Amino acid sequence: MKIDSATIQQRYDRLAPYFDGIEAMMEGLFFRSWRKKLWASVEGQHILEVGVGTGKNFDYYPADARITAIDFSPKMLEQARRKKARKQVNVELELMDVQSLHYASNSFDTVVASFVFCSVPAPMKGLKELHRVCKPGGRVILLEHVISANPVLAGIMNLLNPMVVSLVGANINRNTVKNVQACGFSQVRVDERSSDIIKLIVAVK
Template sequence: MKSVINMNKNDIIKKRYNRVAKYYDLMEGLMESSGGKTWRKKLWSLVKGDTILEAGVGTGNNIEMYPDGKKIFAIDFASKMVEIAKEKAKKYGKDVDIRIMDIENLEFPDKTFDAIVTSCVFCSVPDPVKGLLELKRVLKDDGRLYMLEHVRSKKIIIGTLMDLLNPITVAAWGANINRDTVENLRKAGFNIFKEENLALDIMKLFIVGK
């Protein structure tokens, strides 16, 4: 029964992201102007490895930051987002294999990647622990998962406000703004090597591994 419920949630969220795909960059504009692009540049400056996966490429706002000379894959479950990301890959001249794929059911063999990168992705994964376990599966034993994610604030007033607003953001485009990603990483069995607050305790940068 649970798998059916998750499948339905996946379909609902996928439709929402496909619906907003052509407006997504405009919607992201506020975060970009508030430090988003700087945070993403910092994230990508830390990435090491020859085989890299961006899980949740969205409309491809990170593609211009991809390092050259690496084997890079990028996935997203929303086909409309993937179409825009492919156009950006052409625009920036980046050699990247972009595929439609669900982060909860990856089609890659075990221990494929040296590095996996996510950027504001785990707010919208229906079952975040299942998604993290899949990333762990395809990550090499000495690989690293690099994450830029917004999480629920531990500050009482801010955290409560995020809880109140969460049904609105989920209904609008499928994003949960009150996820406890630190706890989800621990549930998935990851070791947290770096956890840095970028904006209060809401926007965080993580480096984790097995």
């Protein structure tokens, strides 16, 4: 089931005031530890985070880096701006769609996204944009939930996907590792700590 960017943006705008509360349990049980692993792998002086959402990664930003963070949902970005002020985080926030980044090629040392490409209507287009703006030798690091390798669970995820997309605009059956491998990176590896449906992907340009 495919939905355009405007429709997904509207759904995230609607959820923005409640988003942290909705995901609080999963954040505490699972996602927080994965975010720590992701940001422990970040290197370089100029970092881009795509899909910043409400700013859930702010606590893990490296103190000595220049960080730019984008999101395509104005309401999610409002939440991030409030959190930025409250936590006094040094980050430049921009309203932008990952499918059409307004940055020059070879701009960033590392590009980061966490649980973003489930919601990008044209994921290959977005991934190619990450490849474009990453510097040669730089890394794109993605934390994503993907379709299971277990055929039974994968079948259930495929069955449920249309309902999940219609409710929140997120796909639960994406094969993001395969998509990244098709985007021209010199090296793509999946962190060995990854689980069946949560993958920490490191791609080198």
